[in-house]
Amino acid sequence: MHIADGVLATPVLITGIVITLAGTTLGLKKLDDDKIAFAAVLSACFFVASLIHVPLGPSSVHLIFNGLIGLLLGWLAFPVMLIALLLQAMFFGFGGVVVLGVNCLNIALPAVMVGALLRPLRARIPVQLLGFLAGSIAVLLTGLMVSLSLYLSGDAFSTTASLVFWGNLPLSILEGVISGFIIVLITQLRPEILQGVLSDV
Numbered sequence: 001m002h003i004a005d006g007v008l009a010t011p012v013l014i015t016g017i018v019i020t021l022a023g024t025t026l027g028l029k030k031l032d033d034d035k036i037a038f039a040a041v042l043s044a045c046f047f048v049a050s051l052i053h054v055p056l057g058p059s060s061v062h063l064i065f066n067g068l069i070g071l072l073l074g075w076l077a078f079p080v081m082l083i084a085l086l087l088q089a090m091f092f093g094f095g096g097v098v099v100l101g102v103n104c105l106n107i108a109l110p111a112v113m114v115g116a117l118l119r120p121l122r123a124r125i126p127v128q129l130l131g132f133l134a135g136s137i138a139v140l141l142t143g144l145m146v147s148l149s150l151y152l153s154g155d156a157f158s159t160t161a162s163l164v165f166w167g168n169l170p171l172s173i174l175e176g177v178i179s180g181f182i183i184v185l186i187t188q189l190r191p192e193i194l195q196g197v198l199s200d201v
Contacts (some may be wrong), residue, residue: 001055002088003146005096012090016102016149023078023108030075031051038078038193042069049082051092067138068131068179070111071118072193077111078104102149105114110141122194127187128180135174143168165183 008016031039042065049063066117069076088094094101114137122130147165150157186193 003083003099003106003149005098005122007153007157008099008102008149012152013102014101016105018101020082020101020108022076022105023112024057024082027073027075027078031079033181035076038172039073039076041072043080043084043090045069046081046126050084050088050094058077063175063178064107064139064142065135065140065182066107066111066176066181067114067134067136068182069136070108070113070115071130071134072110072115073164074115074119075112077115078108081108085186089149106145106149107142110138110145113141114138127194128184129184131180132176134176134183138175139168139172139175143172168175 005120048071049065051064060127064130066077066081069080082100084096085095085100085103085107089097089100117137118130118134125133141163146168147161150161150164183194
């Protein structure tokens with residue numbers, strides 16, 4: 001889901017920076033001392049998972065676990081994603097610094113949306129289904145936002161925008177399955193995480 005520097009139009013870049021700064025500020029306000037370690041672990045999971053990516057024109061497709069992070073951390077997804085994306089841009093050249101705001105927005109906002117949508121359903125549906133829906137829906141929304149970012153930056157990227165969206169469809173299924181198993185594992189090993197974190201995000 002990384003978009004490279006020098007691709008997006010200036011209005012798209014500015015919009016991404018402004019919204020990401022707002023989301024990060026809100027997320028940091030919700031960062032309690034007891035959540036720092038947990039947020040750091042999820043940031044590391046995102047960092048490692050998204051290192052293996054398949055290039056699609058000026059963007060790429062890879063596992064991101066943003067649905068899982070949004071489900072567990074809510075608005076904290078913004079600072080968690082921002083730190084990981086910044087480190088990837090600095091050390092590996094993925095994406096870029098100028099486009100950092102848009103890349104973070106495209107991944108973190110779907111995480112927050114999915115968390116807000118699914119968290120009230122946690123007592124009504126099986127936990128594995130909860131994880132699957134979080135993972136798959138978040139990736140679909142991210143693919144849509146990446147495609148929209150490219151599309152709004154000029155007609156030259158319309159084909160790539162379509163390719164990125166359709167390329168994320170099979171990935172959404174894979175991410176949903178993996179997220180479902182992760183949630184089940186968390187429930188079995190550390191049930192207090194779901195009981196505590198999901199109730200106060």
